[in-house]
Amino acid sequence: MEKRALITGITGQDGSYLAELLLTQGYKVYGIVRRASQDNCQRLEHLLPCLTLLQADLLDQTSLMAALEEAQPTEVYNLAAQSFVPASWQQPILTAEFTAVGVTRLLDALRKVCPQARFYQASSSEMFGKVRESPQTETTPFHPRSPYGVAKVYGHYITVNYRESYGMFACSGILFNHESPRRGVEFVSRKITQGVARIKHGLDEELRLGNLEAKRDWGFAGDYVRAMWLMLQQDEPDDYVIGTGQTHSVEEFVRLAFEHAGLDWRRHVVIDPRFYRPAEVDVLLADASKARRKLGWQPQMSFEQMVYAMVDADIAALSRAAKPQARAA
Ligand code: NAP
Ligand code: G4F
Numbered sequence: 001m002e003k004r005a006l007i008t009g010i011t012g013q014d015g016s017y018l019a020e021l022l023l024t025q026g027y028k029v030y031g032i033v034r035r036a037s038q039d040n041c042q043r044l045e046h047l048l049p050c051l052t053l054l055q056a057d058l059l060d061q062t063s064l065m066a067a068l069e070e071a072q073p074t075e076v077y078n079l080a081a082q083s084f085v086p087a088s089w090q091q092p093i094l095t096a097e098f099t100a101v102g103v104t105r106l107l108d109a110l111r112k113v114c115p116q117a118r119f120y121q122a123s124s125s126e127m128f129g130k131v132r133e134s135p136q137t138e139t140t141p142f143h144p145r146s147p148y149g150v151a152k153v154y155g156h157y158i159t160v161n162y163r164e165s166y167g168m169f170a171c172s173g174i175l176f177n178h179e180s181p182r183r184g185v186e187f188v189s190r191k192i193t194q195g196v197a198r199i200k201h202g203l204d205e206e207l208r209l210g211n212l213e214a215k216r217d218w219g220f221a222g223d224y225v226r227a228m229w230l231m232l233q234q235d236e237p238d239d240y241v242i243g244t245g246q247t248h249s250v251e252e253f254v255r256l257a258f259e260h261a262g263l264d265w266r267r268h269v270v271i272d273p274r275f276y277r278p279a280e281v282d283v284l285l286a287d288a289s290k291a292r293r294k295l296g297w298q299p300q301m302s303f304e305q306m307v308y309a310m311v312d313a314d315i316a317a318l319s320r321a322a323k324p325q326a327r328a329a
Contacts, residue, residue: 003027006071006117008058008106009079010051013182014122016043018077018225023050025229030071032056032064032080043182058102061109068113075232077120078106081152084186085126088148089278099151100158107162107170118232119170121159124152125217125243125284127174135287138174138241145279156239163237171231176243176286179306180221181313188250189218189310192257197314199268200261201322206268210275212251215283217243220301220309230295243286244299256307261315 005022009015010031022029029050033040034057041048054070056063058080068076081099082088088095103121110117128136129145144150156172163170183190188209195207219242227242258265291297301309 001074003075004030004071004073005075005077006030006032006067006073007077007079008032008056009081009122010053011040011043012079012083013043013180013184013221014079014178014225014228016047016182017180017222018079018228019044019047019051021225021229023047027075028052030054030067030073032067034058058098058105061105064106064109065113068109068117072114073117075118075120076106076110077122077228078103079122081122081155082148084184085146085148086277088146088151092147095147096151096154099148100154103155104158107158107168111162111166111168115166115168117169118237119159119162119168120228120232121155121170121172122228123156123159123172123174123239124149125174125176125241125286126281127153127156128284129281131281131283134283135245135285136241137287138239138290145281146277149281160239169232169237171237172239173228173231174239174241175224175227176217176219176241176284178219178221178224179310181310182221183310189253189307190314192254193307193310193314195268196257196261196263196311197318199263200315201318203318206270208270208272208275209250209254210272210277211280212254212269212271213249213282214280215247215249215285217245217247217284217286218253218303218306219244219299220306223299223301227291227295227297230291230297234294238294240291240295241286241288242291242297243284243288244303245286245288246303247283247285248303253307256304257311260308260311
């Protein structure tokens with residue numbers, strides 16, 4: 001049978017890596033994009049000739065059903081969400097519509113149009129929030145700390161519920177933070193590496209950040225999309241925690257990134273209370289032993305390698321951008 005995948009959120013960081021992986025596995029890949037006045041496919045440019053993009057929106061059930069009718073997917077990956085935690089305090093209702101109820105819209109469309117398709121839901125370690133135990137496993141209770149985290153808990157349980165109610169092959173991947181040179185610039189990892197590059201190039205003097213003490217279990221996005229795919233290749237649907245099993249503070253990330261560029265972070269980083277959150281997730285740490293045992297998954301890229309790759313990519317991008325100016329001068 002032809003392997004056909006539909007990805008929501010294909011224009012995002014994970015969507016671009018997942019599309020690459022599925023194309024190399026021989027899938028016909030469809031992606032859902034929402035209408036915008038300008039196209040938003042920068043992360044996909046190198047893949048566009050091989051993809052079929054369909055216009056739909058998680059807010060609009062009719063468009064989701066039409067996309068499923070057209071693609072007739074064997075696998076559906078729901079990566080679309082309002083994914084930036086601070087924005088979820090500014091737009092809590094919109095976040096719930098996209099990130100929570102949007103999952104039900106898609107699952108219900110799937111149930112009606114192609115109930116045999118396998119379904120992946122992009123759940124998050126933000127659901128653990130004020131952690132009840134450490135490290136966190138699939139059975140650790142949730143205590144979300146943001147409207148985003150609350151919305152993801154809903155998305156997780158509605159996925160489990162459609163599996164249990166309708167026998168659908170629906171999996172929830174509880175992924176810890178994962179980064180890459182394609183990460184959005186508002187997330188702390190990319191904000192740091194882009195800030196380092198701008199300081200290195202003499203474009204900025206300072207980088208303003210919030211809480212440097214928060215700790216995250218950070219991995220590389222390319223490794224994590226492999227785990228998503230593996231979940232849908234199993235005999236039975238299930239839920240999995242995906243992370244590295246190591247945690248690092250934001251300060252450690254900062255120090256490594258600046259040192260890699262030959263800079264002293266203490267001379268450039270300014271603590272700005274504007275970037276503190278109303279409620280913080282202090283520390284996250286994954287126990288991904290179930291994924292290791294059942295999926296054979298483990299991360300390939302270390303924390304240090306990932307930080308260095310992100311710094312190098314941002315410095316190189318600014319060097320490329322500066323070249324025409326240098327020629328003109
Ligand atoms: P991202 O870069 O922010 O991408 C989000 C995607 O969702 C974009 O393609 C965006 O489209 C799309 N989207 C947003 N609202 C939509 C709507 N109403 N209808 C259709 N599409 C919509 O996120 P990511 O880092 O790739 O993460 C992918 C998923 O994994 C998200 O659900 C996120 O919450 C979850 N997650 C991420 C991490 C992580 O560390 N990266 C960890 C755990 C879970 P536009 O391009 O049009 O904005
Ligand atoms: O990079 P962040 O914004 O990621 P956060 O909030 O952990 O969420 C990301 O990972 C989740 C998985 O756990 C995903 F579900 C979610 O979609 C997203 O991808 O912030 C990381 C930490 C926080 O503790 C924050 O307070 O960095 C701290 N931080 C310190 N200064 C900052 C800043 N975060 C941002 N964005 N900007 C700062 O200036």
